[in-house]
Amino acid sequence: MIAVIADDFTGAAEIGGIGLRFGQKVVIETNVDNSSTCDLLIVVADTRSLQPEMAASEIEKISKKLNKLKPKFIFKKLDSVLRGNISSELIAQMKVVGKPRAIVVAGNPQFERTIVDGTYLVSGLPLGETFFANDPEFPQCDSKVLDIVLSKNVNVFSKKHEDVLPEEGIIIGDVTSWDDLEQWTTKIDSKTVVSGGAGFFKYVLKKYFKQINKPSDKKFNVGKRALFVFGSLYPKSESVLKQMKGSSFKVMNMPLELYKPNDNYSDKLNKWANEICANLQDEQKVIIMVSHELHKEEGLPVRIKDMVGQVVAEVLKNEQLDDLWIEGGGTTSSILQYLKIAKLFPFKELDLGVIQMSADEYPNMKITTKPGSYKWPEDMWITETLKETNLD
Numbered sequence: 001m002i003a004v005i006a007d008d009f010t011g012a013a014e015i016g017g018i019g020l021r022f023g024q025k026v027v028i029e030t031n032v033d034n035s036s037t038c039d040l041l042i043v044v045a046d047t048r049s050l051q052p053e054m055a056a057s058e059i060e061k062i063s064k065k066l067n068k069l070k071p072k073f074i075f076k077k078l079d080s081v082l083r084g085n086i087s088s089e090l091i092a093q094m095k096v097v098g099k100p101r102a103i104v105v106a107g108n109p110q111f112e113r114t115i116v117d118g119t120y121l122v123s124g125l126p127l128g129e130t131f132f133a134n135d136p137e138f139p140q141c142d143s144k145v146l147d148i149v150l151s152k153n154v155n156v157f158s159k160k161h162e163d164v165l166p167e168e169g170i171i172i173g174d175v176t177s178w179d180d181l182e183q184w185t186t187k188i189d190s191k192t193v194v195s196g197g198a199g200f201f202k203y204v205l206k207k208y209f210k211q212i213n214k215p216s217d218k219k220f221n222v223g224k225r226a227l228f229v230f231g232s233l234y235p236k237s238e239s240v241l242k243q244m245k246g247s248s249f250k251v252m253n254m255p256l257e258l259y260k261p262n263d264n265y266s267d268k269l270n271k272w273a274n275e276i277c278a279n280l281q282d283e284q285k286v287i288i289m290v291s292h293e294l295h296k297e298e299g300l301p302v303r304i305k306d307m308v309g310q311v312v313a314e315v316l317k318n319e320q321l322d323d324l325w326i327e328g329g330g331t332t333s334s335i336l337q338y339l340k341i342a343k344l345f346p347f348k349e350l351d352l353g354v355i356q357m358s359a360d361e362y363p364n365m366k367i368t369t370k371p372g373s374y375k376w377p378e379d380m381w382i383t384e385t386l387k388e389t390n391l392d
Contacts, residue, residue: 008329017349076195087151107175108199118158223322231331309334
């Protein structure tokens with residue numbers, strides 16, 4: 001068995017999709033369950049938004065539990081643009097598994113995310129000059145990997161795979177091509193914690209298994225009773241709204257009175273849930289989203305995710321869905337928590353990062369997730385009249 005610790009849910013699901021390509025039986029859990037039998041066990045730590053000390057403590061606990069299962073190795077899945085508690089989580093894992101160094105390979109040429117001489121670039125632009133710098137919850141304003149991954153406890157290095165590598169510390173690898181990803185796998189040994197993004201994980205699996213599947217033919221069959229949840233706090237761009245134009249979905253923006261600071265959300269949440277249910281009863285495919293001008297309320301992203309989780313749970317108390325589609329790792333974790341789902345079984349990779357799963361608690365509903373920074377495939381949208389509501 002191979003184990004993975006992921007710091008958010010959609011990253012875990014993306015790893016699960018890669019496992020499916022290599023014929024692995026995949027299980028995703030929010031807690032380590034010793035009864036799970038699988039080839040690839042992915043544990044969602046959900047630590048990205050925690051304080052470093054709390055994140056390290058959680059990784060230490062998960063690593064100890066996984067160690068008892070004696071996996072072939074434990075891969076640490078990190079955010080592809082190095083957001084989160086990179087050094088503190090890696091140090092905690094290194095301590096538990098008794099390995100003196102970690103190799104971090106975070107770039108992914110497929111999405112034009114490269115690291116050149118220690119500078120992270122997205123489509124050729126320094127990371128701190130891209131939209132990631134304006135992320136309302138995890139702004140990434142630095143571009144130098146040594147400025148991003150700081151540590152007072154271990155040395156951190158920026159290296160190319162052809163360099164002589166230090167025996168201890170955290171090594172952030174340059175990535176300019178697919179060949180770089182493959183070459184970094186040759187640096188893995190018994191003294192090294194392996195970590196990075198999904199692109200690197202594919203090449204790590206390639207060392208051990210033969211790829212037997214590809215992402216699907218991208219023909220998306222959305223059930224009659226389907227709910228999409230767009231978890232990003234960013235107002236949707238014109239290009240995204242144009243993509244949706246002509247689709248058969250009814251778009252329901254979070255009511256403004258819920259978005260603004262308020263003392264009592266309960267009645268307003270129930271009202272929004274009832275409106276969603278009414279559209280689902282008419283066999284409408286519904287999109288719920290948060291598209292308002294950002295304001296500076298402290299803790300706004302957490303509050304929004306919590307309310308979205310509550311409203312989806314309320315909808316599912318009253319309506320049976322064929323499909324639940326979720327964008328964003330934090331939003332996914334909130335929804336699953338309110339639905340009391342702790343284990344998921346990936347069964348189909350629809351597209352890169354777009355993973356379809358099942359859960360025992362809702363046997364007739366497919367759950368599909370994707371990372372917030374990835375795009376939905378253009379052919380998601382059906383060419384029918386898009387009915388918009390509450391978009392002011």
